[in-house]
Amino acid sequence: MGLGREDLLQVYYFMRLTRAMEDRTRTLFLQGRVVGGVYTAQGHEATTVGAAMMLGKDDFIVPQHRDLGMHLVRGTSPRAVMCQWLARGNSPTLGRDGQLHIGDIHHGIAPSISMLGESLPVACGIGLTMKMRKRSTIVLAGFGDGAANTGPFHEALNFASVQKLPIVFLIENNGYAYSTPNNKEFAIENLADRAVAYGIPGETVDGNDVLAVIEAVERAIAHVRSGKGPALLECKTFRVRGHSEADKADYVPKELLAEWLKKDPIQRFERYLSEQGILTPENKAEIEQKVKAVVDDAVRFAEESPAPDPATVADYIFAPDGPIAIVGEPGASDSHYVNAIDTRTGEPFTTISNAPAQLHAPKTVPEEVGRR
Amino acid sequence: MGLGREDLLQVYYFMRLTRAMEDRTRTLFLQGRVVGGVYTAQGHEATTVGAAMMLGKDDFIVPQHRDLGMHLVRGTSPRAVMCQWLARGNSPTLGRDGQLHIGDIHHGIAPSISMLGESLPVACGIGLTMKMRKRSTIVLAGFGDGAANTGPFHEALNFASVQKLPIVFLIENNGYAYSTPNNKEFAIENLADRAVAYGIPGETVDGNDVLAVIEAVERAIAHVRSGKGPALLECKTFRVRGHSEADKADYVPKELLAEWLKKDPIQRFERYLSEQGILTPENKAEIEQKVKAVVDDAVRFAEESPAPDPATVADYIFAPDGPIAIVGEPGASDSHYVNAIDTRTGEPFTTISNAPAQLHAPKTVPEEVGRR
Amino acid sequence: MSEVTYLEAISQAIREEMRRDEAVFLLGEDVGTYGGAFKVSAGFLEEFGPERVIDTPMSEAAIIGSAVGAALMGMRPIAEMQFIDFIASGFDQIINMASKMYWRSGMPVPMVVRGPSGGGTKGGPFHSASPEAWFFHTPGIKVVVPATAYDAKGLLKAAIRDNNPVLYLEHKLLYRMPELREELPAEDYVVPIGKAVVRREGQDMTILTYGAMVHQSLKAAQTLEEEDDLEVEVLDLRSLAPLDREAILESVKRTNKVLIVHEDTLTGGIGAELAAILSEDLFEYLDGPITRVAAPDAPFPYAPPLEAAYLPDEEKILTAARKLAAY
């Protein structure tokens, strides 16, 4: 692998930012300021951040509802995220949709929907396009143990394997689908074994150990990028909070929860970084300050943002006529293309951070950060 | 295993009957007497007949479009089948539907639809009922290699494995889904390997060797009947004719076809039976005569049957009110139950042969014919 | 007896039917240990055991398909969609397997598919569906939508006892609405499928509506009486398939003006079919254009100001009713 000191601190920063964003979202929820339910992913940070950090500049993510970590690494703006939770009129969905149902295809992020599993066929379409356009880019598609039992999961993995599509299918097995524990969801030990059904490599890894995740994702990416087809990776983690903030999750055995809380991925990584002398009280404080500043900025921005205009309620049903750019090809961002800007508003898309005086890390990590 | 002489002749009889029924159907099609397309299964007979022969009296089948062999073994009336092809008013669907889309749940046959794969969740519902009602019966669900790539396949096998439902999932891998060869359908060698994805036993067997099929099905049934959950069995066979009679199938390499034609399951079984001295010119002639009589009778019956009455075109949308029997429980055939007779006509159901002077073998084989 | 909510009425219906008839069982995501996302089946697992209260994987086709298979066996499954929006993932089982089964085979499929529908709960585009239009257009499935606790219980019992697939749409905004609490009969009762009910009598105009919109319509009718001296009849359809043509025609024949109110989007909603029936059958009775108040032809939005603008309400009904009355 060979991540350098700065890379590791970057990983740590994004894990902390993810956690802090979610903590603040929860506070906002308790204050009654969030619209609708809140789904967070405490415990997933090693998986979501670790995996996304391994992508190259032009790679794609197809994230799900608990993948804030992936989003942030790939450049989704914390402001956009907070605008989503607060249903602001300038959120990426213009207040039409909530949660992390956002993305910017020009920056390699496909927006998800609530129907879990249904993003996986979409990932195939992105992979097909890469194949048709002879690219060496890949797709990282995240989803839960629950989604692994849906029809679209099967159709997508099968189709991807036949077409040798460049997709890393990443199962974030957090032990439960809502209240339903793994043993009521499927009858096998490791979901990665499903790789056998598609003739693709499968691996199960400790999803709370960010270095292990990084290594496993690196292996999967190496396979996928070589043109040999998709790979399936299962990161075993745990949902240490309720399914949503409204769920007390008293169906989770206390000891099991306690055990997993002890395995908190951020604390573990912190310990490692400290032992290695990479994380010091000084740079830790710096990171915390930066994290706080980003979160504060996002919340402030969202709170100052306008509500959507009810007069627009019937608008934006159809995209206008005009040329469409093939995403990722030269000139694709030329504004004469209908998909180059947000034609609903006539403004640039707002999912990705692109404020010049941006508070947090650059929106894309250096190409293949792990490959030194 | 230990099938006796009579059992083996019975197997042979049903294989021959299946082939003869389809040959005749094809003739009728060429004469323009069949309504719509014709789907036959030359080459599948060892699989469909062999598998169905291993079921006990109260077991169920959930067959698909090429499973005439299963149907006939389990008692579906050749007359009913021919009435379907000729779209007669007294067909089991009253001319509403065609092909083998018929069944009689009281006799353990669930009717299929054209949407392949969708019968597998239905098989789960039958299995769940057996489990709830504490029965030792099982379900045999047949389907193609194509259906193994549908969402419902995955959802059904997974649900069945979690619930430990008594279902033998039988893939009839005939090399193609319409014009699409296995290698464009999936990226693995044996579809039975998909068992790994569900933690259930999987086995691949030569689907043109009826004795091998019988043994493998026996193993699968033993597992399933013991309460350990479902099993997946792949019978490798070949569709030696077109997808439908309208399909010349010139996409099938000639040598491949020739190879499989040589493996014809009936000829193979015939050779075996002759070598063993079980099939003699005398009893063979007798069987052929019986087969011909059954087919002739079925065709004659169908041809003499009335067309549906167009005045009924908007009828039969909803079942009437009244008590419903739980199928298979004592008294379930009492005619005060809405599901005991065909309330569309007020007559008994017609899928299963129950004419007193029945021409062919009894509608159910002795309980677990193979277990001696 | 105490007053119960709409949600408790649903819960009672299932529990009582499961006690009465061992053929009845419940399957769906999180219906067992958790008692359902909205706690409709809280305590059921303990009472009926895991074979009759089945926690399933996240597999809508398997849930609905299993219901079909069990129904063929003479069981009376209740398949829960955690939110009714997810019915789109098990759609084919309803359209091609369940709805055509009796017609094709003579074998009944007594099953219920139910789940929380409707908006007003900040659910956004994937948790606010009114999916009725796909299904009242589909021959072979019945569609019911209760508006009161009494109907919630009685219609669900009727649905469970029906020998056909029934889509039972419970409106989640009504689940715990205090105004809907009512005392229910101690004895067993059903509300027959296919029968509308007059919620308020009047002779100046008929409002045809159902579900949560019944309550908005009643408020509007009250205001119209108070402020406009109009006597507006409110007919709660309750059943969208089959429709109670008789009750609909009878009312409109008397009032000669008709306003249709539904939460589903305008184009191709049940209002379209009602308008078609009325304009064909009651052409000579109509003293004003058949008027529809419905959600705009847009997906269901998330932000509260958009949701408020999207959903029909008393205000919008009043505006339309006044225009129609003045015609």
Add this chain to the structure above:
Amino acid sequence: MSEVTYLEAISQAIREEMRRDEAVFLLGEDVGTYGGAFKVSAGFLEEFGPERVIDTPMSEAAIIGSAVGAALMGMRPIAEMQFIDFIASGFDQIINMASKMYWRSGMPVPMVVRGPSGGGTKGGPFHSASPEAWFFHTPGIKVVVPATAYDAKGLLKAAIRDNNPVLYLEHKLLYRMPELREELPAEDYVVPIGKAVVRREGQDMTILTYGAMVHQSLKAAQTLEEEDDLEVEVLDLRSLAPLDREAILESVKRTNKVLIVHEDTLTGGIGAELAAILSEDLFEYLDGPITRVAAPDAPFPYAPPLEAAYLPDEEKILTAARKLAAY
């Protein structure tokens, strides 16, 4: 130039668009080696190669979902359903993924879902679907149904070039109908989505129809002229979403009587919406009840006598038209 069939027109549209724009590609079951179940794409694999003519496994959700993903990437996928009936197995991808994408994200999804629809070919209940009602009710997807070879080509080109999901319903009874052969323009052309066309002018009555029923309606109109001295206007809707309200209202304002003919089942078909629009907007213009001729509310039957009884035809149109004319 020679005359081409409706099927060849479809084939030409795809081929020309694939030549013109490398973003266009085709995926579906048996579309490659086999050239499609109806040979629409015969020869395409040879011309465009397996990356742009993709034989898929039998996986409708993967087919449609892949189309969505590629469309997000700026490609213009054409997803073929081998028979349009199978769209029910990929339903959620259309409803929740494709149709809401632009509205939610501002990112267009330029894709076509197409396949053989309609009856009259002895296809029975699973190969004769008219699925339009599920989709014209769904905001965010366009629905077109060509009735002629010219329109088949022009509408498909328009659909491929459209920046939104378009459901293109080709009627398989028309595929090779000799009467529909026509010479097509040598130059590139499109038929704009959302525009109806008058197929026959008249002032006594308007027939609103589309697809295969255009031809039955034209026959009926001819007979009505010859035998009843009636001038019946036949408006081919062509596009069911969006509807060409202007053309519809303009025609009915002139004729004052309207007969709606569709092959889809009656309840909740497009006829319902048309009746609702007309009875609301043209209340004062109607000189007779809005009349619908449609399939009965039953699944599509297999046996020829049933199929004949089921489908609207010249006879049924004549009966209804004469009754309406006499009103």
